[in-house]
Amino acid sequence: MASSSEKVKVLGFWVSPFVRRVEWALKLKGVDYEYIEEDIFNKSSLLLKLNPVRQKVPVLVHDLKVVAESYVILEYIDEIWKQNSLLPLDPYQRAMARFWAKFAEEKVFETAWNALCSGGEEKEKALKIAIESLEILEGEAKKIQNFFGGDRIGYLDIAMGWIGYWLPVWEQVGCMSILDPLKFPATSAWAKRFISHPLIKHNLPPREEMLVYFDKRSKELSSISQGWIKV
């Protein structure tokens, strides 16, 4: 059932929420893996060989087969290891999970990131979209008891899991308020449940180091930014 750790490798970067998605999925499935840290500012020949088209982490290597892009990897993991399924079986429910993951990525993640890495009018515009989009998500969060996947963590929880841990760091670094618990009680409660889950809470980057990293990174990007930054 679970492959030996030599057969599954994850090429990642310690602070990347995309990489953590892959690790969370593997942990939820009980799959052992070897983690290889990559310096994305000094890309290794291994990364360029494994993902020549996008040159990004995460990359999953399974029995010498290479898979890239976090959402692609999540679906691959779900198809290979059938236990604790991440996506629903019903086609309509699958479509809904994929739709909301895309919405959260484009309207909350990218906008919050752009708000962090910009100033003035651009920052205000990005913040407005992020908050309006969270209002929409809050409507969905109100419908659930535990997780978007039901009683267990699923695809959409993993997709949006960054909200409970990376977003508060970005808010602090960027002096902004996006996920106000008074305005978004259901989303905040879900985020807390997600981050506190035993398989998740021991697989998060150290907060203090994240603050230092994002402070530096956001300043670098602000100084060269010429508009919308695609992550």
Add this chain to the structure above:
Amino acid sequence: MSKGEIVILDCWVSPFCLRVKIALKEKGLEYEEREEKELLGKKSDLLLKSNPIHQKVPVLLHNGKPICESTVIVNYINDNWPSPPFLPSSPYEIAQARFWADYIDKKVHDAGGNIWKSKGEAQERAIKDFIEIVKQLEEGLGERDFFGGDTFGLNDISLISLTSWFHAYEKFGNFKVEDHCPKFSAWIKRCSERPSVSQVIPDPEKVYEFVLMLKKMFGLE
């Protein structure tokens, strides 16, 4: 699996709506097209009700249940009506297909947009970037007939739809994709011969005129 009632909220010029129509035709499914009459103006009540979040076409209504976002819709069509399949059978090959689907979605239409939205040196740069992307796709295609291998699949559907705007980019940018990517052009011809494509793809000149109208509207002449 019964077909049920299938409706698409449509726009004739949208390459994203085209994806859905090609997908439905490939599966041999009958559907009703409801054209959004006011292209860039007032949206219909049905659209606003079915897609309140994005207020955009395409929307697929299957027995009244709305599904939005073209890639999500095409995957839904494939999940709900498995034959003929749009994806390969092995998880690894499916992952490769999804990787290219993501690349196609993130790169092609925006790069094309940069061509008609710009002039002079900026346009030259945009054309160069666009051709690089098409070359990358041509490399991904390799010696195969289709991105789906022997069969016309998910990425063929997604990408052939986007090529419906290529003639407009070529005309505005004064270049030809065929000069740089002959294998890719051959793939376009191969796909265009399929009835599912030829029956729904818009007239390239009409697309060009539409984009010209957009340029005027945004003051980009």
